[in-house]
Amino acid sequence: MAEEKRYPIDRVTNPIQKFMNQQKSGGIVLIISVVIALILANSSLSEFYFSFFEQKLGLQFEGEPFLNYSLLHWINDGLMAVFFFVLGLELKREIVGGELSNPRKALLPIGAAIGGVIVPAIIYIVLNPSGEASNGWGIPMATDIAFALGILYLLGDKIPLSLKVFLTALAIIDDLIAVMVIAFFYTSDISLISLSIGLGFVLIMFIGNKMGIRNILFYAILGIAGVWTAFLLSGVHATIASVLAAFTIPADMRIKESTYIKKIQTYLAKFQRIDPNHNIPTLTNEQIHILDEVKDNTRKIIPPLQRLEHGMHPFVTFFIIPVFALANAGVSIAIDPDQLFSTNVALGVALGLIIGKLIGVVGATLLLVKLKVAPLPHGMSIKNLFGIGFLASIGFTMSLFITSLAFTSEVYMVQAKIGIFIASIIGAVVGYMFLKKQPAL
Secondary structure (H helix, E strand, O other), X not given: OOOOXXXXXXXXXXXXXXXXXXXXXXXXXXXXXXXXXXHHHOOOOHHHHHHHOOXXXXXXXXXXXXXXXXXXXXXXXXXXXXXXXXXXXXXXXXXXXXXXXXXXXXXXXXXXXXXXXXXHHHHHHHHOOOOXXXXXXXXXXXXXXXXXXXXXXXXXXXXXXXXXXXXXXXXXXXXXXXXXXXXXXXXXXXXXXXXXXXXXXHHHHXXXXXXXXXXXXXXXXXHHHHHHHHHHHHOOOHHHHHHHHHOOOOOOOOOOHHHHHHHHHHHHHHHHHOOOOOOOOOOOHHHHHHHHHHHHHHHHHOOHHHHHHHHHHHHHHHHHHHHHHHHHOOOOOOOOHHHHOOOOHHHHHHHHHHHHHHHHXXXXXXXXXXXXXXXXXXXXXXXXXXHHHHHOOOOHHHHXXXXXXXXXXXXXXXXHHHHHHHHHHHHHHHHHHHHHOOOOO
């Protein structure tokens, strides 16, 4: 069989594609973005760095500004809406046919996620019971799934698949809880008219799903121009619109797998019987017609939900999250220690993530196992459960995002970010060391 033809550009694109296809790559890119943000925030370019993201972008109608927000606001409300949309797609897929589709199998990560949300919030509230500082109780609740899974995949065959599945389900569930917390507790004054319009568009998308509309453009136009814009103007955080829109995307196959296999086999047999264009670098019209049929049937068997998730995931991982980190992770380390500890914000975030996540995740898991509600996944031991508990304390993306919603005070925001960085680094290192000592499978 002749080898695939290669071109000079392949020498550039192939290593990039290979890197992007690795599970750990998202975590690596995130770390690089955070480091760049910290360097810029603590260099001679710091003034330019901070002022750049405060620039206003928007539209004007009859001389009046419309949707006129800072670049940072557009990143946090616009680009991150795409992140939450993909998160919603992943969550729906898990509910429809993944780890969350089996109630008994889902109980353990659900319980672990709830424990890993409640305990950190309690620790934070105990240390910051009043004032604006108390608004940060949601910061230590969420796990950065890209970073945590990146650490797991660095360990290769030392980690059983069951641990990766458990951590993925746990992180997705606590991200969902974080979305609900944002909706109910980090929402400003609500415009019921705009909210009703947004929910109306969600209803139209849902009806479109039930009617069998599978055109992605239909959902894109209604989701962006309708749902997202209306929620942005309503006061309810626009990221909630993304999750609601994601849940309306069809998740079913249009043709059965067995039917698809038979059709593809028939088309391949036809393609094989056609006389090839010997020494001619183009195809015959008949070959193109058959390949169009193959492509059409392939699109029918892939649910729009998975097609969108698969297509958007690299964009989110390698553009949106790095840009978000670049815009939000810049903190000046020249902060006065007295100012850093003038409140318990940094301490509450750090202890909430490190201690709270560990106690919540491990404690809830062991309690459910002890009560015989659900068994430990195959290959999971108490020791690597502790490793998972530490990895769950890696906050980063979602924690930084909630920080931007929780505080208006720059001092509190800086304190929270430093707490996130400290906890995430400790959680990553200690979790890695716990799991590294596991024997190879």
